[in-house]
Amino acid sequence: MSMQLSPAIQELIHALRLLPGVGAKTAQRMTFQLLERQREGAMRLAHALTTAVERVGHCEQCRTLTESSICTICANPKRRDSGLLCVVETPADVMAIEQTGQYQGCYFVLMGHLSPLDGIGPEDIGLDVLAQRLHQDGLHEIILATNPTVEGEATAHYIADLARSRGIKTSRIAHGVPVGGELEFVDQATLGHAFSGRKLID
Amino acid sequence: MSMQLSPAIQELIHALRLLPGVGAKTAQRMTFQLLERQREGAMRLAHALTTAVERVGHCEQCRTLTESSICTICANPKRRDSGLLCVVETPADVMAIEQTGQYQGCYFVLMGHLSPLDGIGPEDIGLDVLAQRLHQDGLHEIILATNPTVEGEATAHYIADLARSRGIKTSRIAHGVPVGGELEFVDQATLGHAFSGRKLID
Structure with a gap:
């Protein structure tokens, strides 16, 4: 990086590199675009980052990211009454x-x-919380939807x-x-998997 | 986008999409990574954006992005005394x-x-300022380094x-x-271009 750049520009380039998939060249292009043409967008992004970090926490029941103490899915009585609990690795899942x-x-x-x-052991991924939840009335099936990776499979087995x-x-x-x-x-x-999991056609 | 996401998470995804090359999927991945694992990084980025937008303006002499009224290159006497002025399209150039x-x-x-x-006419790209600069003592060569595109060539000709x-x-x-x-x-x-611009070998 050239030493001719202002400190505030350099710091913005460094900070953008924290984003997944953003390297030095991309961070530089983003910085120039924001400062040349999207200053309002830059301020909107700064505000969105601050607001999200301040407000978003974890759902007390399912641990997903949410602004409320309990997320909209857990708060939905129809979903609770289904008796189904699907275990996933991330909110994106x-x-x-x-x-x-x-x-x-x-x-x-x-x-x-x-x-x-x-x-990273069982308590780090909330399995103590999950264990308590298994006592819940009316729960009749756990669906394991962890990733089909070595770690995901081991977690599913556990x-x-x-x-x-x-x-x-x-x-x-x-x-x-x-x-x-x-x-x-x-x-x-x-x-x-496709062969071992084959289904008979009626 | 699912309606289950908190407003603060949705707004962060929307704001990240303002970045060049960032689509819906990438913005979502960035958002979850920031909120799950990089909250300090997110705050650092928010601060860098605000600081850069507040402090960075244009150099009074060359129009590049800088925090000072005159950028470090224009402020360097050796560079001023060179008598060379290179015209480019962007600070990245x-x-x-x-x-x-x-x-x-x-x-x-x-x-x-x-x-x-x-x-976008001559004054929008500062050619009135450039015209004044051509009166400057000691300026003996303008090097045109605009992009080899139709617009860049037209600008160079002008x-x-x-x-x-x-x-x-x-x-x-x-x-x-x-x-x-x-x-x-x-x-x-x-x-x-490579043929028409060929050079004799001494």
């Missing part, structure tokens, strides 16, 4: 599932996954054991060939 | 040229290019006419095959 319109139950958001090597010990039905979302995908381009592991 | 370490003169930053269809009327030597940076590039992948226009 909740959004992805909500967009399908297929699921009408509640969520539990781990905000991560078990990763002993990084020192929670399945927990639920089994309380006698609660537990399921894992299906893995297989993506809709619209071509077999030729699907990886071995996925194709293996 | 200044940075790119500075990084070569090859140029020791001053700059004039148009902050755009002539574009009659968009209503400024060349202005400089010619004042009897000041004017040059255009060389266009040709990029160093390290392969002829086979170079476009026709560039290859045409």
